[in-house]
Amino acid sequence: MADLPRAVRQAMPLAREVAVEVAKQYGVCIRPIALKRLDTHTGRWEVVDVPCGATLDAKCSSCAKRNRQLRKAQCREGWHLDHEPAITPDEANDDQxxxxxxxxxxxxxxDEVAALGEDTADWDAAIEGVDAEINEAGMRGSVLGRTVPKRTRSTRRRQDAxxxxxxxxxxxxxGRTFASSxxxxxRPSLFVTLTLPSYGKVRDGVPLDPDTYDYARAARDALHFSKLVDRFVQNLRxxxxxxxxxxxxxxxxxxxxxxxxxxxxxxxxxxxxKQIAAATYHQVWWPQVDEVRxxxxxxxxxxxGAGYLDPATGEVLPTWDQALDxxxxxxxxxxxxxIRFGDQVDVKGxxxxxxxxxQCIRYLSKYLTKSLGDTLDTDNPAQREHAARMVEALRLEPCSPACPNWLRYGVQPKGAKPGMAPGRCRSKAHKPDHLGYGGRRVLVSRKWSNKTLAEHRQDRRTWVLEALGQRDETPDPHRYLWKPVPAGDANVAPLAxxxxxxxxxxxxxxxxxxQLQAQAEGQDPPAIGHIGRAA
Structure with a gap:
C-alpha cells in the first residue's frame, strides 16, 4: 500500500465511509447513541447502541426510512377503520x-405562606417544576387545569366569510357505509389536498416578478399555517x-x-x-408590526427586575400580556x-x-424523510434568490409570543430574558430548512388507529421476533438502569x-x-454464506 502512488491512494474509498454505506444498505442506524446499561439481576454493565431515531434522510437514512414505514402502517390501519376505537386511560402507578x-x-x-403575606415566588417555582414532572411522568393535563384565564374574543364570523x-x-x-345492489x-373515505393562495405569478416555482411577489404575506401564512389547519378540522367536524x-x-x-x-x-x-375550505380562516390577534420602533x-x-427598556427614555416596554390587554x-x-386557503382544493374518494x-398512502409519506428546504434546486440561481428573499422576509417577522423580534416593535416577548435581539430567534420556523413552518410535519387525530406510534413500533418488533421464531416477552421495567456514556469513554468501540x-x-x-420463508414454501433453504452475500 505504501508503494502506491499518492494519487492512487487518495482515489481509494475510506474504509469508514464504506462501512457507513454498508450499514445504510442493511438498515442500520449510522449515528447510534451509546448508553451504559446495568442489569440489576446480574450486576453487569454493558454498552448498548440505541438508534438515533432521526426522521430525515440527511441525518440518518436508516432511521428515517424506519419512521416512514411506521407512519405508513399508522395511516393504513386507521383510514378505513370499521369499529369504534376504545381508548381507556391507563391506571396511575405509584410514582404518579x-x-x-x-x-x-x-x-x-x-397557601399558608401567602396567607401570612410573605413572598411566594420560591414556592411558585417549585410548584411549576413539579407540574413539569407530572407531565413527564405520563399524565395528561394539569392537576389544577387552566390557572390563567383564557382570553376570549367575539365568535362572530367575518363578514367576508x-x-x-x-x-x-x-x-x-x-363514516357512512353504502350498500350496492x-x-x-x-365504506368510502376522502383524500384532500389544501394549498395557500397566490402571492404572485410563478413559473417552475419561481416568481416571474420578484419585486411584486408578496413575500411578507407568504411569510406570515407559512408561520400560521398550522393554526389554519386546526380551524379547518374544527369546521369539518x-x-x-x-x-x-x-x-x-x-x-x-x-x-x-x-x-x-x-x-x-x-x-x-x-x-x-370545498365550501368548508373556502369558509375557513384564522385571525392572528397580535400587536401590530407596522411601525419599527x-x-x-x-x-x-x-x-x-424591570425587563427591557427604551435606551433613549428609560421607559419600560410593555410586556406581552400588557400589549394584549x-x-x-x-x-x-x-x-x-x-390567513385563508387558496382556491385550489382537491378532493378524492x-x-x-x-x-x-x-397510492395515496405512499403520497402522504413521500416527503416525510425530507426537510421543507429540500425542494430548493441549488443549481437554479433564480430559485436560490427566491429562497433568500423568503428567508429574509421571515428573519424579522415574529413567529410566536416568545419571539425576540417583538423587541423591534416595542413589545417585550413573552418570558423575556437578557440577551434577546431581533433577528436572532432560535425557533425552527426561522431556519432556512423550515421556510417559516414551525409546526409538526405529521398530524394525526387521537382516535385514528387506536394506537400510539410507540405501539405501532412494538407491533413491528413483535412481527419480526415471531418471524425469527423468538418470543416477545414483556421486559421487567425495573431490571435495567440506563446512563449516558461520557465523552471519550474507553469502553466504547470506534464507530466503524x-x-x-x-x-x-x-x-x-x-x-x-x-430460511424460514424457504421452509414455509417447501424449498431447500439456501446456504447461510450465500444469503449473507445476497442480502
Missing part, C-alpha cells in the same frame, strides 16, 4: 400518585356531524409555500368540503393577519384495499466497529428469515 400527593403538599404550604351549516353531533368516529357494503378522524402531512410546494395532504375517515360531498443600532436594553381594550383593533388507497457489529447481526436476522 406520589407526585400528585407531593404537589398537593406544596400547594398547601404555598361564508357561513357554514352545523349538524347535530353523533358520538362516532366512523348485490348487497356488498362500501361541525359540518360533518361526527368526530372526524384524520392523518395529514405538511409538505412544501416548489414555490416554498406549505400545503396539506389529509386522509379523512368517512366521506362528505366534494362540494361541501427599534432598529439594529438602537435596540432596547435589559435591566434586572391594550389590544383587547381597543374597540377598533384589527387582527395582525388573516378512496375505498379501502384499492390501488388508489395504497460498532456499525460492523450491527451489520453482522442484521445479516443473521435476514439469513434466519429467508
Amino acid at each position: 400518585r406520589w407526585l400528585v400527593k407531593f404537589r398537593a403538599d406544596l400547594q398547601a404550604r404555598r 361564508a357561513n357554514l351549516p352545523k349538524r347535530r353531533m353523533t358520538p362516532t368516529t366512523l 348485490d348487497g356488498k357494503v362500501y 361541525r359540518v360533518a356531524g361526527y368526530d372526524v378522524q384524520y392523518f395529514a402531512t405538511v409538505e412544501p410546494q416548489k414555490r416554498f409555500a406549505p400545503h396539506l395532504h389529509m386522509a379523512i375517515r368517512g366521506t362528505l360531498p366534494r362540494a361541501e368540503v 427599534f432598529a439594529d443600532d438602537h435596540l432596547p436594553v435589559w435591566q434586572d 391594550q389590544l383587547d381594550a381597543d374597540e377598533h383593533a384589527k387582527p395582525l393577519h388573516v 378512496v375505498l379501502a384495499g384499492t390501488p388508489d388507497a395504497d 466497529m460498532r456499525l460492523l457489529r450491527s451489520v453482522a447481526e442484521r445479516q443473521r436476522w435476514r439469513a434466519h428469515m429467508e
Whole structure:
C-alpha cells in the first residue's frame, strides 16, 4: 500500500465511509447513541447502541426510512377503520400518585405562606417544576387545569366569510357505509389536498416578478399555517356531524409555500368540503408590526427586575400580556393577519384495499424523510434568490409570543430574558430548512388507529421476533438502569466497529428469515454464506 502512488491512494474509498454505506444498505442506524446499561439481576454493565431515531434522510437514512414505514402502517390501519376505537386511560402507578400527593403538599404550604403575606415566588417555582414532572411522568393535563384565564374574543364570523351549516353531533368516529345492489357494503373515505393562495405569478416555482411577489404575506401564512389547519378540522367536524378522524402531512410546494395532504375517515360531498375550505380562516390577534420602533443600532436594553427598556427614555416596554390587554381594550383593533386557503382544493374518494388507497398512502409519506428546504434546486440561481428573499422576509417577522423580534416593535416577548435581539430567534420556523413552518410535519387525530406510534413500533418488533421464531416477552421495567456514556469513554468501540457489529447481526436476522420463508414454501433453504452475500 505504501508503494502506491499518492494519487492512487487518495482515489481509494475510506474504509469508514464504506462501512457507513454498508450499514445504510442493511438498515442500520449510522449515528447510534451509546448508553451504559446495568442489569440489576446480574450486576453487569454493558454498552448498548440505541438508534438515533432521526426522521430525515440527511441525518440518518436508516432511521428515517424506519419512521416512514411506521407512519405508513399508522395511516393504513386507521383510514378505513370499521369499529369504534376504545381508548381507556391507563391506571396511575405509584410514582404518579406520589407526585400528585407531593404537589398537593406544596400547594398547601404555598397557601399558608401567602396567607401570612410573605413572598411566594420560591414556592411558585417549585410548584411549576413539579407540574413539569407530572407531565413527564405520563399524565395528561394539569392537576389544577387552566390557572390563567383564557382570553376570549367575539365568535362572530367575518363578514367576508361564508357561513357554514352545523349538524347535530353523533358520538362516532366512523363514516357512512353504502350498500350496492348485490348487497356488498362500501365504506368510502376522502383524500384532500389544501394549498395557500397566490402571492404572485410563478413559473417552475419561481416568481416571474420578484419585486411584486408578496413575500411578507407568504411569510406570515407559512408561520400560521398550522393554526389554519386546526380551524379547518374544527369546521369539518361541525359540518360533518361526527368526530372526524384524520392523518395529514405538511409538505412544501416548489414555490416554498406549505400545503396539506389529509386522509379523512368517512366521506362528505366534494362540494361541501370545498365550501368548508373556502369558509375557513384564522385571525392572528397580535400587536401590530407596522411601525419599527427599534432598529439594529438602537435596540432596547435589559435591566434586572424591570425587563427591557427604551435606551433613549428609560421607559419600560410593555410586556406581552400588557400589549394584549391594550389590544383587547381597543374597540377598533384589527387582527395582525388573516390567513385563508387558496382556491385550489382537491378532493378524492378512496375505498379501502384499492390501488388508489395504497397510492395515496405512499403520497402522504413521500416527503416525510425530507426537510421543507429540500425542494430548493441549488443549481437554479433564480430559485436560490427566491429562497433568500423568503428567508429574509421571515428573519424579522415574529413567529410566536416568545419571539425576540417583538423587541423591534416595542413589545417585550413573552418570558423575556437578557440577551434577546431581533433577528436572532432560535425557533425552527426561522431556519432556512423550515421556510417559516414551525409546526409538526405529521398530524394525526387521537382516535385514528387506536394506537400510539410507540405501539405501532412494538407491533413491528413483535412481527419480526415471531418471524425469527423468538418470543416477545414483556421486559421487567425495573431490571435495567440506563446512563449516558461520557465523552471519550474507553469502553466504547470506534464507530466503524460498532456499525460492523450491527451489520453482522442484521445479516443473521435476514439469513434466519429467508430460511424460514424457504421452509414455509417447501424449498431447500439456501446456504447461510450465500444469503449473507445476497442480502
